[in-house]
Each structure stands twice: as C-alpha cells, then as structure tokens.
Amino acid sequence: MTTDHAKAAPPDSSGGAAPRHTSEKTDEPTDREVKKLERRSRWYRWDLKYSPYAFISPFFLFFAAFGLFPLIYTGWAAMHQSSLVDPNDMTWLGLDNFTRLWNDEFFWNALRNTFTIGIISTVPQLLMALGLAHVLNYKLRGSMAFRVALLTPYATSIAAATLVFAMLYGRDYGMINWALGLVGIDPVNWEAGTWTSQFAISTIVIWRWTGYNTLIYLAAMQAVPNDLYESASLDGASRWQQFRYVTIPSLRPTIIFTVVVSTIGATQLFGEPLLLAGSPNGGSQSQYQTLGLYLYETGWVNLHLGRAAAIAWAMFLLLIIIGLLYWLLTRLVGKSNGQEA
C-alpha cells in the first residue's frame, strides 16, 4: 500500500511545478505562490501518508477505551483487595488473588463445569451444523425458507430462549417431564442434578447456535468448485464419499474458525446457566456454575471485586492458552498434509 502511494505522489508535484519554472513569458511565480504550491504538495503527501491512519483510528480509539483500558484496569484490580461497596479503596495484594484461585475448589469446579458443558454443547452442535449444511447444499425446494428458519434461534435473545427452556425443563410442571411421564418415565429434577442440569444448558446452547454455524458451513461449501464434485462423481464416489473426501478437506479453515469461535463462546458461557434457575450460584451445589457465573457471583453478589478481576484474567489467560494449542494443532495438521498453514 505505502509503496503505491510513494510512486503515485512525486510525478504529480513535479509535473505541476515544472512548466511554470521554464516559461519565461508568464509572470514569475511570486514567493507566495511557490510557497502555496509547496504547501499544497506537502499537504497532499501528508494526506496520502497519514489519512489512512486517521480513517482506521476510530476502531483503535474505541478499542483502547472499551477493550484495552478495561483489560488493563481489570488486571490492576486483580492485584488488589477491593470491594464493590467502595471500589476505589484498594489494598495491594500482588498475586495473592491468583494463588488463592489455585486452591479454590469452587474455581476448579466452575472450570470443570465450563469444560464439560463446553464439550457436550460444542461437539454435537458443530457435527449437526456440518450435516445440516451438507443437506442444505443440495438443490432443495424452498431452501431459502430453511436457511431463514435456521437463523431464527440465533436471532432470539438468550434470556427469552433460556426462560422458555427453563419452563420446559421444570420439575413439576415442565413439558419435558410431562412427556416422559406419558411413556412411563419418572419425572427428572433437571436443575438439581449435575449431568441433567448441564445437559439442559447444553441443549439451549445447541438450539441457539447450530443454525448460525450451519450457515457459515453452507457459505463455505458453496465456494467449493463444482468441478471437484463432478470429477469425484465421474470416479464413482458416493455422496458420503464426496462429503468425506471433497467437502470436509475444503472446509478445513472454516471448521477451524467455528471451533475457535465456539470455544471462546463456551468459555464465556454466562446467560444460560444464570437464567436456568435465576440465581448466580449455578445450582444449590454449584453443579452447573460456569467460570462466567463464578466471576459474577464473586464480584456482584459477594462484592469481592479484586477476586472477580482475577477470575476474569484467569479466563483470559485460559483462552490464550487454548488459542495457542489450536494454532499448534493447525500447523501440525497442515504439515502432515504437506500444506503451509
């Protein structure tokens, strides 16, 4: 980009000034005019050089104000003992908040729950999305209607969806237990059990995000050249084989993208477990308390702002570690296939 501009700028300024210097007949350009021209060309150069920075600066300014500053401030708060009752009154603790997390059974419990809910919601979700996208990729009647329908769960708010699901999973008056009762199964106390509550939460996540991922996969599938499928079918590949050997390899970058995004979403899971029973403790025995929920409970219910900030930073570091792992993994996979990642 910059080299292009450097090439473009000089001829203009010399070209403009040169003829005037050689022509004797016209009035000599006054000092003022020369200065004006110089100034104009200087402005022009600056314009080319710096205005791109001005154009992109709003993002960075907003990022600094609403992304970077809170991040750093949270890190600063994590080094202090600070109460939400009087957040400006801070006592320096160093890394104590972090070492305390290491021995905090509730933190590990929340981490474990986040991990298990993340697995049981992300894996089926992405597999289903892949399958649905494959089906939708065929010529179907009313495929547009299907695509819109798939995106509607994504367009509903977490709160609305969770409240409906919470009613479905109700112990005494929920529709799911009523249906189970029809086939002779005893009512399940969904919210009270560890696995049942985590299963209930993951169904909300799956319901909400499957359509979104389907559309991403579908878009990537439609970018796969048709020749590949044609030659595959000429070679006698079945639809399943086409899916397995043409679609999946072509979709690899997209799959990695959705896995990364879903992992970040799963790590920050908050609204669904908060609203399942409407309390930040994530069940009477914290059986479905996620990291996000533990952060909220520590900061906004128990009022320990410094400790909550430390949890936030632990989550951030966790995501960085996961990101690095994915990066390594994609490099390894890329190398084994003889490609550069």
Added chain:
Amino acid sequence: MFAVGIAATLATGLLAGCGSDDDDGGDGDGDSQVTLRVGVFGQFGFEEAGLYEEYEALNEHVTIEQDSIAENGDYITQLRTRLAQNSGLLDIQAIEVGNIAEMTGDLNGRWVDFNEYEGVDTGHFLPWKLDQATSEDGRVIGLGTDIGPTGICYRTDYFEEAGLPTDRAEVSALFTDWEAYLAVGEEFAANGPADVAYLDSAGGMFNAVVSAYEERYYSADGEINYQETEAVQTAWDLSVQAAEAGLTDKQQQFQDEWNSAFANGAFATVASCPAWMLGYIQEHAGENGLGNWDVAQSPNPSNWGGSFIGVPEAGSNKEEAVKLAAWLTAPEQQAKLFSERGSFPSSSEAHELPAVLEATHEYFQDAPIGEIFTQAAAEIPTTIIGPSDQVIQENITNGLVALEQQGLSPDDAWSSVVSQLDNALAE
C-alpha cells in the same frame, strides 16, 4: 480518565450550586421551581398510589420524576457504584432493608442525616425500624417506608379435607410454637390430600424461624457468628425435621416452579407470610386459589423485607428532597400506601389510623389484615442486621435445597454451607 470524571462532577456540582443560590435570591423561600428525582426498584408504590401527584398539587413549585429499576439486585449495584463515585445520584434513593447495613456503615457519610433537618419527625417510626437506619454515631440516614410483619398463610379447603380447623382464630391457636406447627403438619400429611405438601420449602421454614431472633448471623459487636447462634441452630434443625418428615414441596422460593405451585395448589401453608406476600399469592394462585387462602397469626412474628428512602449528600436539592422524603413516609401517606398497595406501614402512628386498623383482604376471605399484621408488628424483635445477611441466608437456604433435592445428609449439607460461606465471606 478519573480526573475528567471528577472535574465533570465538580463542575456540575458548582453549577447546580450557583443555580440554587440564584433561585433563592430571586423569589424567596420555596417558590422557585425544582424537579426532584426519586430512584426506586420494582413496583415501589409511591407513584402507583398517586402520592407524587398529591405532593405536586400541595407544592406547586415541585415536579417529581421517578426512575425505577425492576430488580433490587440491579438497582443496588448501580446505587453502590454511584455512591462510590459520589455522582449520578438522584435526589431521593430507596434502600432495601437487606442493604441498609452497608449504608449505615462506612458509607453513612454519603447520606444526609435527617436529624439535622428541623421539619423531620422521626419519632413516629417503630423504634427498631429507626435503629436499622441509624449509624453507630447516631446519624439517621433513611426514613422507613414499609415493613413486612409476618403471619402464616394457609389453605382452608385443604385443612378441611385433613380434618383440621379452618377458622383463622382456631388455626392461630393451633400454632402455639414452631414445633406445634410441624406437629399439625404430621397430622396433615396423615389425613390430608395425598398430592398436597404441608408447606412449600425447607428454606421458607428456616426463614420463618430464624427471623424471629434478635441475634442471627452477627453478634451485637458486628462479628459474623452464624455458626454458633441459637437462631440458626434451631431454625436449621426444624427445617431439617420438616424436610425429613416429607412435609415440604421441595420448592425454592421466588422461582418459576414456586409460582406455578401456587397456581396448582401444591402446598397448604406458607410459614413466613408477610403483608406484601398476600398480593404475591393472589397474583400467582389466581382463580384457583380464590376463596381458599386465609392468613393466621404466626407463633413468632418477624419482619421480612421493607425499605427506606434516603437523601444522598451529593444531591443538589437536599432541602426540598428531605421535605418530600419526610412527607412520603409520614403516617397518613404510609396508611394510604397500605390501603392502595398492601405495603404495611413502618410508622407506629399509622398503625392507629382507621385505614390501617380496619383493613381487610378480599382474596383472603376478608381476613382483618390490618389487625393481624398490626399485632404481629408489635411483637417483632429488634434484629441485629449485618452487611452480609442476604449472602449468609441464601447459602444456608441452598444447603437445605441440597438436602431436599439432592439427598445430602444434614451434616453434609451443613458442611457445604460452611465451605460456600467461607469462600463467599473471605475478603
């Protein structure tokens, strides 16, 4: 960033100061136009009962605007941050009783002391209500709005089926103490309808018992001592007894299932049933419960809920705000709030007014609620309240839920309460 914020606050403060000076100089006392902003949570009732309109009609220079946040949880979070920055505060702010201890503590300097204003009479409030809003050095930072004296709500139709008396005086006589209440429960379980529990939840039982003690979670000198107090031990044992005898519907209060359980008539009594709960039951039990609910005297009445209003020091119209706060909490207005909204007065003078004394509740078979709750209010102890009361009680209730729903033994449930609380209360 902070510097800018502080500068802005100072600037607005100074400007506001100038403004009011000019006004005072211009028209003499009280005639300049002022807009008072009142911050409340939920359906607080002032606006609904028409009190603002009445005040505006009485004081033509005053305009009142209300800013309401649905949940106290969200409201108090905002109030805390604003108090911490000492900016963005409205002229009058409501304070729920669960948060009053943190306000009378370190933050009491952020609120005006009503003792310093001559027109304010604090003598008509119930003594314990006034105590709750008084700081250690005697500053009164909040004026009581309502209180929640408790009775016991019960279903007359289920009691009849179980062969128990249904008349509220006879039922009150049955409940001589909490053991007697549970003994009636055993009888109910044996003879009553099979799919109806005696009471809603062990947590509700705990709340009913524990609240009637002076010392629950904090000692008089402000130390947390919930593990040793007689209140917690007695309440825990009785709640465990109720749960193990299968008398409870294993609910969690204020959850959707609890609301549905009212509509389905899943339990026969609510052990701690304050005045404001009657409207809640009416709303959720609806048609199905009409003519079936009644309210009896509690063996140990206590206070559940209620609020205060305070005037932040950072406000620009403190003088006018204090006048309004005193008027809103005066006996006549409290009586009106009770007859219109069911918020029971915190003013003992209001209890003498006919509007309160003679009040009945149509949905509760015309129960004389004015008389019942006035009598209960007179027996409420002066409970020591601390800043972490809510957190402590919520975690104990969670222990009881684990006992009821996840089958933990009482010992395991209690040790999980202690470890949760150790984590929650550690600095």
